[in-house]
Amino acid sequence: MTLYSVYAHQHDAPVVVPDRFSVFAALLPLPYMLLNGLWLWALAFCLALTGLFVWAPVLGGAAAFWLYVLGAVLFGFEAATLRRVRLGRRGFAHAGDFVARDGDDALRVWLERR
Numbered sequence: 394m395t396l397y398s399v400y401a402h403q404h405d406a407p408v409v410v411p412d413r414f415s416v417f418a419a420l421l422p423l424p425y426m427l428l429n430g431l432w433l434w435a436l437a438f439c440l441a442l443t444g445l446f447v448w449a450p451v452l453g454g455a456a457a458f459w460l461y462v463l464g465a466v467l468f469g470f471e472a473a474t475l476r477r478v479r480l481g482r483r484g485f486a487h488a489g490d491f492v493a494r495d496g497d498d499a500l501r502v503w504l505e506r507r
Contacts, residue, residue, distance in 0.1 A: 394492050397499035398477055400485035407503065408485060409496040410476050419469025431475055438468075 396412040418425040426435040441464065449457035481487070489506070493499035 396490055396492055397496055398490050399488040399499060399503045400480045401488040402485045408480055409499050410473050412473050415469050415472040418472035419465050422465055422468045429476055434475060
């Protein structure tokens with residue numbers, strides 16, 4: 394069972410965001426950011442990655458690699474939170490949190506309680 398957040402908008406279909414680790418976001422952070430419209434986070438990621446490459450000779454190759462892995466895993470945990478923040482900025486209102494087997498069940502529970 395997973396915790397799902399439901400966001401509703403007057404003119405758009407409701408969006409369900411699971412609160413769990415995102416493997417796709419951890420393995421491919423930049424494509425995840427671009428596909429989900431997290432443009433400023435993508436820019437920050439590119440700047441951080443550039444800084445990591447610049448400092449790699451000073452830090453050492455292994456340390457730079459593990460810092461990248463640490464950042465990617467952290468992003469995998471926080472990807473859902475960044476999506477929720479973006480939905481809030483786009484005008485979606487937080488409609489509730491529901492524990493369900495999948496997103497469809499969470500949406501069904503939300504529609505029944507509405």
